[in-house]
Amino acid sequence: MSELLLEVEDLGVSLPTSSGQLHAVDSLGFSLREGELLGIVGESGSGKTQTALALMGLTPAGSRVSGSARLDGEELIGRPEAELNDLRGDRIAMVFQDPQAALNPYLRIGVQLTEVLEQHRELDAVTAAQRATEMLQAVGLDDSERCMRSYPHQLSGGMRQRVTIAIALLCRPRLLIADEPTTALDVTVQAQILGLLRVLKGSHYGAGLLITHDLAVVAEICDRVLVMYGGKPMELAAVDRLFHNGHHPYTRALLRSLPRLDRPESGLVPIPGQPGRPTGAGCPFRPRCAERLEQCAAVVPPRLDIAPGHLSYCHRSGPN
Amino acid sequence: MSARLVDIRDLVVEYPGGSPRAPRVRAVAGVSLGIDEGVTLGIVGESGSGKSTLARALLGLVDIQSGQVEYGGMPMAAAGRADWRRFRREVQVVFQDPAASLDPRMSVARILAEPLLVHRPELGAGQIREITLARLGNVGLDESHLRRLPRQLSGGECQRVAIARALVLEPRLLICDEPVSALDISIQAQILALLRELQQRLGLTVMFIAHDLSVVRYLCKRVAVMYRGSLVETANADALFRDPQHPYTRALLGSVPVADPRQRRNFAATAATFSAAAAGSGCIYADRCPRAQERCRTESPSLERSGDGDVACFFPGAGGDLADGERQR
Amino acid sequence: MSAAGNSVAVGATPAGSGWRAFFNQSRGVRVCSCLLLAIAVLVVFGPLLSPYAIDQVDWQHIAQGPSWSSGHWFGTDNNGRDLYVRTLRGGQISLLVGICATAISLLIGVSYGAIAGYAGGRIDQVMMRLVDVLYAMPFMFFVILLMVLFGRNLLLMFIAIGAINWLDMARIVRGQTLSLKHREFVDAARALGVPAAGIIRRHIVPNMMNVVVVYASLAVPQMILVESFLSFLGLGVQEPMTSWGQLVSLGAREMESAPWMLLFPASFLAVTLYCLNVLGDALRRYNDALAGSLRGAA
Numbered sequence: 001m002s003e004l005l006l007e008v009e010d011l012g013v014s015l016p017t018s019s020g021q022l023h024a025v026d027s028l029g030f031s032l033r034e035g036e037l038l039g040i041v042g043e044s045g046s047g048k049t050q051t052a053l054a055l056m057g058l059t060p061a062g063s064r065v066s067g068s069a070r071l072d073g074e075e076l077i078g079r080p081e082a083e084l085n086d087l088r089g090d091r092i093a094m095v096f097q098d099p100q101a102a103l104n105p106y107l108r109i110g111v112q113l114t115e116v117l118e119q120h121r122e123l124d125a126v127t128a129a130q131r132a133t134e135m136l137q138a139v140g141l142d143d144s145e146r147c148m149r150s151y152p153h154q155l156s157g158g159m160r161q162r163v164t165i166a167i168a169l170l171c172r173p174r175l176l177i178a179d180e181p182t183t184a185l186d187v188t189v190q191a192q193i194l195g196l197l198r199v200l201k202g203s204h205y206g207a208g209l210l211i212t213h214d215l216a217v218v219a220e221i222c223d224r225v226l227v228m229y230g231g232k233p234m235e236l237a238a239v240d241r242l243f244h245n246g247h248h249p250y251t252r253a254l255l256r257s258l259p260r261l262d263r264p265e266s267g268l269v270p271i272p273g274q275p276g277r278p279t280g281a282g283c284p285f286r287p288r289c290a291e292r293l294e295q296c297a298a299v300v301p302p303r304l305d306i307a308p309g310h311l312s313y314c315h316r317s318g319p320n
Numbered sequence: 321m322s323a324r325l326v327d328i329r330d331l332v333v334e335y336p337g338g339s340p341r342a343p344r345v346r347a348v349a350g351v352s353l354g355i356d357e358g359v360t361l362g363i364v365g366e367s368g369s370g371k372s373t374l375a376r377a378l379l380g381l382v383d384i385q386s387g388q389v390e391y392g393g394m395p396m397a398a399a400g401r402a403d404w405r406r407f408r409r410e411v412q413v414v415f416q417d418p419a420a421s422l423d424p425r426m427s428v429a430r431i432l433a434e435p436l437l438v439h440r441p442e443l444g445a446g447q448i449r450e451i452t453l454a455r456l457g458n459v460g461l462d463e464s465h466l467r468r469l470p471r472q473l474s475g476g477e478c479q480r481v482a483i484a485r486a487l488v489l490e491p492r493l494l495i496c497d498e499p500v501s502a503l504d505i506s507i508q509a510q511i512l513a514l515l516r517e518l519q520q521r522l523g524l525t526v527m528f529i530a531h532d533l534s535v536v537r538y539l540c541k542r543v544a545v546m547y548r549g550s551l552v553e554t555a556n557a558d559a560l561f562r563d564p565q566h567p568y569t570r571a572l573l574g575s576v577p578v579a580d581p582r583q584r585r586n587f588a589a590t591a592a593t594f595s596a597a598a599a600g601s602g603c604i605y606a607d608r609c610p611r612a613q614e615r616c617r618t619e620s621p622s623l624e625r626s627g628d629g630d631v632a633c634f635f636p637g638a639g640g641d642l643a644d645g646e647r648q649r
Numbered sequence: 650m651s652a653a654g655n656s657v658a659v660g661a662t663p664a665g666s667g668w669r670a671f672f673n674q675s676r677g678v679r680v681c682s683c684l685l686l687a688i689a690v691l692v693v694f695g696p697l698l699s700p701y702a703i704d705q706v707d708w709q710h711i712a713q714g715p716s717w718s719s720g721h722w723f724g725t726d727n728n729g730r731d732l733y734v735r736t737l738r739g740g741q742i743s744l745l746v747g748i749c750a751t752a753i754s755l756l757i758g759v760s761y762g763a764i765a766g767y768a769g770g771r772i773d774q775v776m777m778r779l780v781d782v783l784y785a786m787p788f789m790f791f792v793i794l795l796m797v798l799f800g801r802n803l804l805l806m807f808i809a810i811g812a813i814n815w816l817d818m819a820r821i822v823r824g825q826t827l828s829l830k831h832r833e834f835v836d837a838a839r840a841l842g843v844p845a846a847g848i849i850r851r852h853i854v855p856n857m858m859n860v861v862v863v864y865a866s867l868a869v870p871q872m873i874l875v876e877s878f879l880s881f882l883g884l885g886v887q888e889p890m891t892s893w894g895q896l897v898s899l900g901a902r903e904m905e906s907a908p909w910m911l912l913f914p915a916s917f918l919a920v921t922l923y924c925l926n927v928l929g930d931a932l933r934r935y936n937d938a939l940a941g942s943l944r945g946a947a
Binding site for chain 2: 140270
């Protein structure tokens with residue numbers, strides 16, 4: 001019985017804007033077991049990136065994070081910066097969307113890797129270089145020697161992303177957060193990176209959060225899925241249940257609106273309106289929901305336990 | 321049998337290399353393609369395939385090194401001013417970044433009026449307004465949007481304005497360069513549904529460039545696949561997706577995840593290699609192709625008829641080891 | 650995910666955009682704007698308050714200090730002319746020169762720079778090399794030569810001084826044009842068949858105006874200073890007209906015996922230049938904030 005690696009309760013992130021406080025994330029709760037890959041899906045304004053930043057302690061200046069996030073029982077929210085710095089790169093690591101931006105263009109790859117090891121593991125140069133080379137091999141960069149000596153601009157986009165994954169996994173983090181790791185990559189390269197993330201799970205990182213807007217990516221490698229909208233959770237379920245027994249109107253509407261490679265004859269039913277910032281009380285999806293009820297405008301939707309491990313935040317109880 | 325609206329033959333487009341001494345980059349290396357009236361042609365490819373450059377070359381936005389483009393039977397190289405005017409009126413484009421394709425200082429009304437001011441100067445202000453409003457209605461926007469500036473619109477709204485602008489002159493050919501890639505998925509769905517509806521209602525001929533295969537499947541009747549500046553396969557959409565002939569097309573299709581956990585592809589975590597130097601002679605796909613033989617490395621295959629489409633491969637068709645054995649970048 | 654999916658953009662500064670945000674930037678901005686406005690009003694309407702004319706000689710009060718009773722509020726100069734009226738009328742000329750010269754440099758610079766930038770290639774190279782050559786020339790020398798050859802005509806002065814600054818403007822405008830012409834909305838206009846002149850006029854120039862205005866606002870004090878320098882050399886506007894530069898030149902000579910002759914025009918000149926610079930700088934900061942927030946509105 002695996003212990004909970006990550007337990008998030010009532011997480012909230014509020015950002016200062018010109019029109020007052022914005023609740024980018026509101027009342028978010030989920031948990032993660034060892035060996036699990038949780039996909040967090042959402043569109044613009046869903047709060048998925050802010051969630052990741054909150055866990056890393058990297059939310060923008062002036063923001064306020066509330067609630068609790070426990071990694072192996074240790075609270076992350078509100079920790080002093082020095083302690084968080086020790087954790088980052090070591091127990092929690094993050095892979096970003098743009099590999100070009102994440103790598104220092106002036107340093108060789110080898111240096112960027114050994115730097116992490118020297119900082120967190122206090123290894124000497126030789127051992128660090130060895131470990132770095134092994135890691136590059138593990139992420140599929142066979143010509144690791146050449147890679148170590150190269151500068152980021154000498155590698156292709158896919159290779160750069162492998163490098164950022166290597167850097168993230170150097171210290172065998174408990175939690176790996178990948179924020180849209182394949183969005184900027186070609187589809188053939190995406191397939192490789194997704195395969196890589198799946199294969200390295202468990203051996204090179206404890207559990208993972210995969211943040212994406214692409215439902216197909218989630219279907220491909222995630223074990224469980226959390227759907228967010230307007231900063232709030234909409235539905236949380238095992239991947240098969242979400243796609244085949246989805247409860248929440250947003251989940252179902254989203255699935256109906258996708259163009260399908262496997263079902264070309266099926267029509268596409270778009271969701272009307274814009275993904276906007278949440279306004280006021282009630283359910284943030286209400287303005288665009290085809291199944292909305294009276295109470296959706298004023299009352300926060302309750303948490304429904306559809307099945308073990310399957311949660312939906314909606315006023316409509318019972319299966320669709 | 322529909323008429324051939326656009327005929328591209330052996331088109332070559334080059335860009336200067338990164339530095340003054342670097343060799344020129346062949347963005348489009350000898351592409352021949354035809355677009356029939358009323359058909360929606362999808363052009364798919366990854367980055368570096370040259371698909372966007374092809375569109376720009378067709379529109380006359382970049383210089384052509386060699387090759388011919390014929391529009392409505394008329395070679396564009398020999399086109400005079402009047403011919404170009406007609407071309408510009410009948411061929412419209414929708415770009416990828418919705419906000420960037422609209423002048424940030426112009427109101428929606430002015431943006432939509434501009435094509436009319438250029439091509440139909442005889443129209444009065446009242447008529448212009450009428451047409452503008454009608455197009456806005458076509459794309460699901462209304463009068464309240466007229467006075468707004470692009471920065472006051474969302475991404476989806478900007479793209480709708482861009483589409484409306486493209487429709488103002490009632491074009492024959494609409495070129496869409498990745499029109500939904502920069503949008504949220506729920507908005508993508510809206511724009512796709514809009515495009516399909518417009519295409520059906522107005523009988524538009526569309527050249528749809530995209531990297532997302534499921535989007536192409538939804539909108540296009542015919543598909544052309546590009547790789548590193550060359551056309552590797554063209555076919556009817558159904559045929560291509562059901563039974564791709566070119567190894568690259570197979571690899572491409574094999575890499576697309578499906579939104580259904582019961583249809584997992586289980587991508588293998590294959591290794592990446594440094595890209596080989598630009599292939600001299602020989603097939604451009606040879607260094608990644610699992611079927612590559614000696615012949616492939618020395619000779620370059622040309623597009624050959626295969627059923628209702630064309631393939632550029634010495635060993636096309638199903639069978640043999642595929643996607644799994646492929647080496648990736 | 651790009652910003653394209655989001656709804657309306659946030660304001661330029663935390664306070665929002667528009668006039669209010671600009672003036673709220675700092676107290677300095679508000680103070681300088683008021684001062685400048687006060688000077689402008691004074692310069693235009695002030696002379697009407699005094700009974701004296703610009704070249705009227707008051708034999709009873711030659712080289713007299715400021716006094717309320719005599720009606721010479723700023724005193725008189727060596728020839729008995731009222732300094733109050735002369736200072737304010739001089740201000741009219743100085744400000745006029747500053748604004749008109751800037752306008753001329755704008756006109757020439759924007760056209761030249763936009764054409765060079767948009768045309769690109771050979772034309773651009775040739776045009777910019779010409780600018781480089783002109784830059785190397787001692788412009789002051791030519792202006793002085795012109796003034797000497799053709800007399801001290803006011804219009805000629807506007808043109809000559811404006812012609813000094815257009816080079817800077819042309820360079821800046823060319824740079825802006827180069828970056829704008831690759832933007833997608835310009836491609837869209839080209840695909841529409843808008844002719845080059847139309848693209849420059851409708852799309853390129855309006856989109857660079859925010860930057861150009863900032864440079865123009867900083868050019869005005871520069872022009873005033875150039876005029877002052879010319880006047881100091883004795884090549885400024887002709888009598889009976891006067892300018893701050895000329896008054897300062899005359900006043901400097903009498904600094905020890907009649908300090909008010911230097912004090913008033915110099916103070917006006919200094920304060921005006923300072924305020925213009927502060928406002929120009931504030932305009933630049935406002936512009937940067939506006940551009941920054943639009944980019945970061947994701």
